[in-house]
Amino acid sequence: MKGKTSIVMLTYNELHLTKTCIDSIKQHTRSDQYELIVVDNASSDGTKEYIRELEDVVFIDNEKNQGFAKGCNQGAKRATGDSILFINNDTIVTENWLSPLKEALFASERIGMVGPVSNYVSGPQLVHPSYTDVKELPAFAKEYTAARKGQRTYVHRLVGFCLLVKRKLIKDVGFFDERFGYGSFEDDDLCLRSLLKGYQLQIVHDSFVHHHGHATFHANQETNISTLFAENRLRFLDKWGIDLNLIAPHPYFAALLPKDAVCVLDMGCGAGATGLELINRQSVDMYGVEADALKAEIAKAYYKEVIEAKADEYPWSEKETFFDAIIFSDVLEHMSDPWELIAQAHASLKPGGVIICCLPNMMHAEVLLPLMTGDFTYQDAGILDRTHMRFFTPKTMSALFPEHLFDLVNTQPINVQIDQNVQLFFDEVARVGEALGFQTKALSDHVTLYQLLIVARKKGSSPMG
Structure with missing residues (x-):
């Protein structure tokens, strides 16, 4: 001392x-x-x-x-x-x-x-x-x-x-x-x-x-x-x-990361708040990608490497089978081709490595009800964030992770409750749809689902749990 x-x-x-x-x-x-x-x-x-x-x-x-x-x-x-x-x-x-x-x-x-x-x-x-x-x-x-x-x-x-x-x-x-x-x-x-x-x-x-x-x-x-x-x-x-x-960590990612993950890529890492929470929890080397120059520079204080770039500009080929986990925090909906991004991420994962992502649900009532009346107005934030390029439903979210490449090991809903009358309306729509032979049974649950957390594991043996 x-x-x-x-x-x-x-x-x-x-x-x-x-x-x-x-x-x-x-x-x-x-x-x-x-x-x-x-x-x-x-x-x-x-x-x-x-x-x-x-x-x-x-x-x-x-x-x-x-x-x-x-x-x-x-x-x-x-x-x-x-x-x-x-x-x-x-x-x-x-x-x-x-x-x-x-x-x-x-x-x-x-x-x-x-x-x-x-x-x-x-x-x-x-x-x-x-x-x-x-x-x-x-x-x-x-x-x-x-x-x-x-x-x-x-x-x-x-x-x-x-x-x-x-x-x-x-x-x-x-x-x-x-x-x-x-x-x-x-x-x-x-x-x-x-x-x-x-x-x-x-x-x-x-x-x-x-x-x-x-x-x-x-x-x-x-x-x-x-x-x-x-x-x-x-x-x-x-x-x-x-x-x-x-500057706050994503409230869910730390709990979803395998405790024996060592090399973790944080796509859209911001100033590194999520990575910092992980560093405080376990021995981990954080790698980041962030387009905002100031936030990227802040993250460098704690991350092993931070590249100032957009997510679709990351040099995946330099990190083949390198990461134990890749985090996509509010990233995929901003990409023109999220399916290609997931395929590239797959190649950078070790066998048994995981992708953890959070995706907004287009079927939430705050989007679906106005859409039924012809209103699809972009907002500064939320599901209709004007910077979003792709939109997902619970079904298409899972389709991002092809079965021959990934096993879906965890999905966690983030629900935002809606007005009681709106809920009753969609319950009735679901009932009528089912009576007419349409597959609308899940509608009542989907309209309260705001985001879905997904953990997908790359197929292949690995010591990771």
Whole structure:
């Protein structure tokens, strides 16, 4: 493990919280492990006087509020440690909080930032503690972290309330972007820039830090949290055109992937959220194909290889009988010839390898009922997404996987319920159709089927289960 950590703390009033936070750092951190740098953004409640009286503290006294990003940058520029920890003053650290963070940070050259779990934080760092009073915090944190020793989760985003960063990353990526002013999204921005440089981010589950939440914002009567969040979100979207909060894995694919699959191709991988979930679940080498240049670059932080291309441009011949699994996530309906794409994918699968795909159903009532009245209007999203080139029914979905090439080993419906009267209408249509000799019995079920998950296995022996 590396040496000293520079702890950078911003303060703006809320003296009682600052005192509690600093006391907890002193109690639970060896003095030779860290230096404390406090940046005060023009407090008026005695905070400045309190900090000046502390020994072994580097104090940066701002005459006016410089905001979170600039204040953190001021502190980071004074840091001398191998790592820099940005921490809010409305936090309480707990026993053995720093060591697991540093162990995770320096476990690999690829890891650039890590963060603890907490009671008050957005995203997967959030846990739901049993304590209701901070007096119960030490006992909870000790039991919780002991049960999760060494547990780590790779992520695309860490929250800046307590963020440990390699000094090398700051040199490579740069400081916080000061356009975000008082705060919000400057941490998302730093995470994204780090990913684009190839750094990885981890949640450290055996480090717990209590967070009161938004104390500095509440102390600043001139700042409206909702307005600030909305404005900075627009700044982030204007800069990047992507929202890290919306990068989410496909909710079903991880459970369908064989647990002994090693080489996996993710067609239309986006920023790599699905692959990241798989990496966190099992030892797997992820390969990706993504047409969006920014998303492809983000995915490269975790994937073994990502090709920036459309799905039908992938060089299949270079990966003959190579993959244990190929994932088509909302891809096939966008292709002019999905049947040819499946045939090419078949050649790239090892014997016994699987294709996992998700296909929209044209027979869902939201499409079928308007079609019966002559309405077939494309939409910005959904089954009638205007970018869809091919349309499928449950029967034609299965036909994508010829019986002489594949065994269908799993099909899972994703149903979206419909209005009761619409359901009754289609039930009656099915009944009348059957009475007239038409094969309409399945219609009642098909009109609620929104998407179908399919797992098709390439014929041939394989050790995979």
